[in-house]
Amino acid sequence: MRIRSEQIIFFLIISVLPLSAVVYVSYDYSKEAIRDSVMTNLLVATENTGRAIDDWMAARKDDVLIISTIAENTEKEKLQGYLFTFENEHKGVYEEFFLLNPDGNITFSTLDRTGNAAKERYFAEALKGKLYISDVSLSGITGLPEIIITNPVKRNDTITGILGARVSMENLYTVIESIDIGKLGEVFIVNNKGELIFHENRSKILLENINNNFAVKEVTYEKRGVGEYTNYKGEDVLGSYYWLPLYRWGLVVEMNKDEAYADVLALGRLTTGISFLAIFCVILLAFVMSKRLTKPIESLKDGAHSLVRGHFKAISVSSNNEIGELTEIFNQTAKELLDIRKKLETKIETANKDLEEKNRELIIANEELKKLDSLKSDFISLVSHELKTPLSAIRTSAEFLESEEVKESNVEKEMLENIILSVDRLTRLINDILDFSKIEAGKMEYHFERANFHEIATVALENIRPLALKKNITISVDIPKNLSPVLGDREKLIIVLNNLLGNALKFTQNEGRILLSAKDDQDSIMIRVKDTGMGIEKNKLVKIFDKFYQVDSTSRRKIGGSGLGLSISSGIIKAHGSEIYVESEPGEGSTFFFGLKKFG
Amino acid sequence: MEKNIDAKIVELIKNDENISNSKISRILGIPKDEVERRIRSFSDTRQKILIVDDEMATLLPLKRSLEAEDYIVIEACDGYEAIKKSKTEMPELIILDLMLPGMDGIEVCGQLRKNALTEKIPIIMLTARDEINNKVKGLEIGADDYVTKPFNLNELKARIKSVLRRSKNV
Numbered sequence: 195m196r197i198r199s200e201q202i203i204f205f206l207i208i209s210v211l212p213l214s215a216v217v218y219v220s221y222d223y224s225k226e227a228i229r230d231s232v233m234t235n236l237l238v239a240t241e242n243t244g245r246a247i248d249d250w251m252a253a254r255k256d257d258v259l260i261i262s263t264i265a266e267n268t269e270k271e272k273l274q275g276y277l278f279t280f281e282n283e284h285k286g287v288y289e290e291f292f293l294l295n296p297d298g299n300i301t302f303s304t305l306d307r308t309g310n311a312a313k314e315r316y317f318a319e320a321l322k323g324k325l326y327i328s329d330v331s332l333s334g335i336t337g338l339p340e341i342i343i344t345n346p347v348k349r350n351d352t353i354t355g356i357l358g359a360r361v362s363m364e365n366l367y368t369v370i371e372s373i374d375i376g377k378l379g380e381v382f383i384v385n386n387k388g389e390l391i392f393h394e395n396r397s398k399i400l401l402e403n404i405n406n407n408f409a410v411k412e413v414t415y416e417k418r419g420v421g422e423y424t425n426y427k428g429e430d431v432l433g434s435y436y437w438l439p440l441y442r443w444g445l446v447v448e449m450n451k452d453e454a455y456a457d458v459l460a461l462g463r464l465t466t467g468i469s470f471l472a473i474f475c476v477i478l479l480a481f482v483m484s485k486r487l488t489k490p491i492e493s494l495k496d497g498a499h500s501l502v503r504g505h506f507k508a509i510s511v512s513s514n515n516e517i518g519e520l521t522e523i524f525n526q527t528a529k530e531l532l533d534i535r536k537k538l539e540t541k542i543e544t545a546n547k548d549l550e551e552k553n554r555e556l557i558i559a560n561e562e563l564k565k566l567d568s569l570k571s572d573f574i575s576l577v578s579h580e581l582k583t584p585l586s587a588i589r590t591s592a593e594f595l596e597s598e599e600v601k602e603s604n605v606e607k608e609m610l611e612n613i614i615l616s617v618d619r620l621t622r623l624i625n626d627i628l629d630f631s632k633i634e635a636g637k638m639e640y641h642f643e644r645a646n647f648h649e650i651a652t653v654a655l656e657n658i659r660p661l662a663l664k665k666n667i668t669i670s671v672d673i674p675k676n677l678s679p680v681l682g683d684r685e686k687l688i689i690v691l692n693n694l695l696g697n698a699l700k701f702t703q704n705e706g707r708i709l710l711s712a713k714d715d716q717d718s719i720m721i722r723v724k725d726t727g728m729g730i731e732k733n734k735l736v737k738i739f740d741k742f743y744q745v746d747s748t749s750r751r752k753i754g755g756s757g758l759g760l761s762i763s764s765g766i767i768k769a770h771g772s773e774i775y776v777e778s779e780p781g782e783g784s785t786f787f788f789g790l791k792k793f794g
Numbered sequence: 795m796e797k798n799i800d801a802k803i804v805e806l807i808k809n810d811e812n813i814s815n816s817k818i819s820r821i822l823g824i825p826k827d828e829v830e831r832r833i834r835s836f837s838d839t840r841q842k843i844l845i846v847d848d849e850m851a852t853l854l855p856l857k858r859s860l861e862a863e864d865y866i867v868i869e870a871c872d873g874y875e876a877i878k879k880s881k882t883e884m885p886e887l888i889i890l891d892l893m894l895p896g897m898d899g900i901e902v903c904g905q906l907r908k909n910a911l912t913e914k915i916p917i918i919m920l921t922a923r924d925e926i927n928n929k930v931k932g933l934e935i936g937a938d939d940y941v942t943k944p945f946n947l948n949e950l951k952a953r954i955k956s957v958l959r960r961s962k963n964v
Contacts, residue, residue, distance in 0.1 A: 579893060579921075586944035587851035593947040594855045594862075605858055616851045 197491065198484040205480035210473050217472075221465040225458045232454050236434045237420045239373050240447045243381070244436035246369045251441060254287070254343060254361050255325060261291070262345040262357045274302055289333065289340060290360040296321070296353060305335070311358075320344035320356045327441055330363065330383075330391035332401075339363040339392060363392055370394050378429070378450035386442040388414050409433040413444025422451060490517040494524055501528050504535065569740070580623050584616035591616075629689070630758045633765035640683040640769055644793045647677055647712055647719065650684060654691035655710070658699060665704050669695075672711035680719055680790040686766045687790075693759035694723040694786050701784070702727035718772070718789040729780040738776065739764045799824065803832055835866075841958060842866040844885035846876040846902065847920065848895055852943070856889070859947055860954075873897030877905055880912045887958055889950075890937070892921030900935055907936040916961045918953060920945070 261280065265273050277291040281304050293302040298312025311317045319326035328342040341361050346353040370381045371394070383392035388405025404410055408423035413435040420434040425448055432455070433448040452459065493509045494517075500506050508525045511518045591609045632638040651673060662669050691710075698708045702725045709724040730738060739760055760774075767774050767788050778784035799822060806818055815833065819826040843860055847853045848871045857867045868883055870876040873894050880888060888906070892899035899919060906912040916938040933940065938957050941950050 582943045583849050583852060587849065587855065589944045590852065590859070590947050591855040594859045597947070609855055609858065612851055612854050619851070 197488050198481070201484035201487070202477060202480040205476050205483075206473070209476045213472050213476075214469055217465050217469050221462060224461055225455075228458045228461065229455060232457075233420045233432065233434070236432060236447060236449060236454070240420075240434040240436045240445060241418075243370060243373050243447065244438055244445045246372075247366065247383075247443075247445065248438060248440065250365065250369060251327075251438075254359070255327070257284075257288075258343045258345045258357060258359050259325060261359075262347050265293075265347045265355070265357055266349055270302075277302075277304055286362060287365055288359055289336065289362050290358075292358045292360070293347075294344075294356040294358065296355065301355065316342045316344040316358060317356060320346050320358075321353065323348075323353060329385055330401075333360070333362075335360075336362070366392060367394065373447055375447060376449050376453035378453055379431075380425075380446075380448045382446050383438075384410050384413065384444045384446065386414055386416075386444070391443070407446070409435040409446045409448065410444065413437050413446060486513070487517070490521055494521060497524060497528065501531065504532075506532055577623075577627065581620070584620045584623075587616040588613050588620075626758045626762065629762050630765075633762060633769075638686075638765070638769065640686060642681055642683055642770075644679050645682045645684045645687065646679050647687075647721070647790070648673060648675075650687045650691060651710060651712070653688050654695055657692055658695045661696075661699055662708070665699065665702070665706075667699060667702055667704065667706050667708060669708045669710065672709065674713065677712055678714055678719055679793040681793045682770055682790055683766075686769075690763040690766050690788075691723075693763045697759060697786075698723055698725035698727065698784075701725065714792075715789065718791050720787060720789050722785055722787040724783065724785040726783040729782050729784055730776070730778040731780050735776060735778060739774070800832060800836075803829065804836070807833075840864055840866045841886040842868065842883060843954070844868050844870060844876065844879055844883065844888045846870045846873070846888065846894065846899070847891040848872060848893075849891070852891070856947075856950075859951070863951060865954075873899075873902040873905075876902050877909075877912075880906055880915060881909070884911075885915060886961070887954060888915055888917045889920055889954075890917050892919055900931055903935050903937055914961070916957045918950075918957060 257280075261277070264276065268276070273293075281288050281291055290303060290305045290307070292300055292304065292307065294311055294317060295301050298310045298314075298317050300307055300309050300311060316326050316328050323346050325343070325345045328344075330339050330341055332338065333340040340363060342358060343361060344356050344358045347355040347357050366383075373381055375381055375394075381394040382390055384404065385391045387403065388407075388410050389401045389403050391401065404426045405414060407426040408421060410426075412419060412421075416437045416439065418436050420432070422430070422432050425431045425433065430451040431448040432451050433446060435447075436445040437443075438445060490509075490512055493512075497506060497509045506528050508529070509521050511521050511525075591612045595606065595609050629638065651671065655669065655671065659669065695708065695710065702708060706726040708726075709722070711724070712719055712721045764774050770790060772789045772791070774786055774788045776784060776786050802822055803818055806813055806821065815829045816826050819829045822829070843865045845853055845856060845860075845867060847856075847869075850871075853869055853871075857869060860867050868879060868885065870879050873896055876888070876890065876894075879885070890899045890902060894902065897905075899921065903917055903919070906915065906917065913936075917936065918939045918941060919937040920941050921943060938960075939953050941953060
């Protein structure tokens with residue numbers, strides 16, 4: 195479960211439940227209180243009304259009693275006048291006053307009625323010598339509810355007649371109307387049989403029996419009280435009932451329950467509203483709180499995710515609580531991790547680059563080795579040819595001398611010279627190979643000493659001149675007389691010059707020129723061998739110092755070189771702490787040059 | 795051209811049996827000693843051998859040795875010269891060194907075999923390279939025999955004789 199949900203549930207549990215309980219209890223309590231107060235009010239109002247009815251009825255009873263007393267001592271005409279006057283004074287209360295003789299005949303009526311009322315109960319009861327109040331009945335004259343009050347008129351304790359008053363119930367309305375019963379409430383009076391004898395709604399049918407009503411039942415049991423029940427119309431009502439014993443009437447006041455308890459409902463609604471508002475506020479609060487709590491945690495989570503993916507941005511610290519501290523620590527750690535990661539990546543990259551570089555170097559080295567290997571095979575095959583050629587010449591010449599009858603002495607001499615030439619050539623070749631292997635193995639021995647370049651050049655030129663003469667090539671020498679002495683191995687430098695001059699001779703056509711020059715240059719002297727030969731193509735320039743390399747594998751043989759000359763020379767000059775350079779243009783000739791350290 | 799000169803010399807001699815060499819030289823506009831050489835070669839019945847080798851040291855004793863055996867020996871020191879001389883001199887046999895400057899022996903052999911004038915001249919290959927694949931290559935391309943350096947002179951002479959005999963029989 196998410197923290198947010200947990201928090202909301204937690205807040206709901208700790209706040210809403212107790213709140214709800216408190217609200218409910220207080221609501222219930224208030225409801226009871228309101229209900230009690232409503233009931234009490236209703237009961238009091240009912241009692242007051244009952245009492246008012248009592249008072250009103252008592253007044254009517256008193257009226258009849260007083261008039262009866264007056265009638266005992268008053269003359270007939272005077273009494274009749276009084277009754278008219280009284281009736282007029284109480285207009286609407288009394289419908290009629292009438293007098294009966296003991297036989298029941300109407301002797302006087304304010305309505306001028308005649309007849310006999312001997313069979314009426316009010317007559318019989320009054321004749322017994324007591325005041326009688328009839329039940330409510332509908333008037334035969336007006337059709338409205340009325341009661342009849344009768345009282346005997348005595349003279350010397352003998353009943354001489356009966357005074358009757360027909361009392362309209364109209365005035366009770368004014369009494370009853372003072373009770374607040376709401377729009378839907380009802381006020382009515384029943385007799386002891388449960389028959390409706392009075393209803394504030396005048397259209398109600400009177401004398402209808404409604405004793406299935408709880409309040410009516412209660413009141414017919416002569417009880418007083420208040421209660422909630424379903425009335426005769428099927429409505430839920432709050433009703434109070436009041437028993438009027440004097441007339442055996444029951445006053446019932448009913449209020450619609452909803453109206454009666456409108457305050458309770460309002461309170462309920464208010465309470466519910468407040469509760470919901472409170473719940474809403476709590477949820478909102480919990481939401482906000484949890485958001486405040488979870489937002490940095492979410493940020494941390496996102497940060498951790500992005501850290502895993504390797505593109506981390508520092509999380510903004512939104513609070514200075516524990517989460518804020520945690521965020522700071524996380525940022526710090528993430529930064530360190532990223533730094534470490536970057537360093538590692540850089541290291542890996544460097545290592546990879548190194549590996550690639552090494553790999554490339556290895557590939558190049560391998561290529562070079564392959565090339566060298568192929569050059570070596572060529573070299574071996576060439577050398578074997580070079581060795582075999584003079585050997586073959588020697589053998590053939592010797593065989594010739596041995597087997598043939600040599601007629602001419604000059605042919606014999608020719609053969610012997612041929613043998614000597616071949617032996618010389620073989621010797622040169624073997625020396626070259628030995629020198630080359632010594633240089634390659636680093637076992638060449640040098641005797642560095644003060645050397646005069648003039649002497650070296652002279653020896654080399656002596657070797658080369660006869661060959662140059664054959665090709666009709668001019669060799670010029672430009673060496674200043676005051677040239678500084680050099681530090682070097684005389685014999686080895688002669689080899690170098692021999693090789694360079696030999697090459698120049700080899701690659702220069704007949705009647706070409708070769709220039710050997712030397713001059714001082716700061717702390718060394720610079721030596722040049724320049725020819726007017728065929729030159730060397732640019733792409734071959736770098737290769738000519740390679741071991742075994744030959745610009746043209748067949749051209750060299752006219753002079754009997756081994757193809758090792760440049761390699762050997764280069765090795766010797768390197769041992770002197772210098773290097774041989776070459777400048778050449780095809781068709782224009784080549785210049786080989788190198789520096790030699792001055793002596794001292 | 796060369797043939798023409800020979801034919802013209804023969805024609806001049808037919809017309810005038812007593813014509814002098816210097817007169818022929820004048821008529822044809824060529825040196826007198828060349829006229830002499832050509833006239834000598836008409837009557838020469840010796841077999842002519844062309845040796846192709848750039849190594850004078852090898853060539854010289856071989857030449858002298860074959861001359862002693864009564865062969866006419868002409869020489870060439872590279873491929874181009876060899877092809878040219880094969881056409882003009884029409885040798886009976888060519889001794890061809892495999893290692894030559896410029897065009898090597900195998901190529902020379904191939905060119906000789908392609909040309910109608912030279913295709914039937916027997917060739918003996920001569921080389922220091924004794925690897926088997928070179929031998930096979932040389933024979934494939936039309937060499938008649940193969941001798942490796944350093945060779946036994948008597949063996950070479952024997953081979954020359956046998957190759958010449960075979961070519962005559964054909």
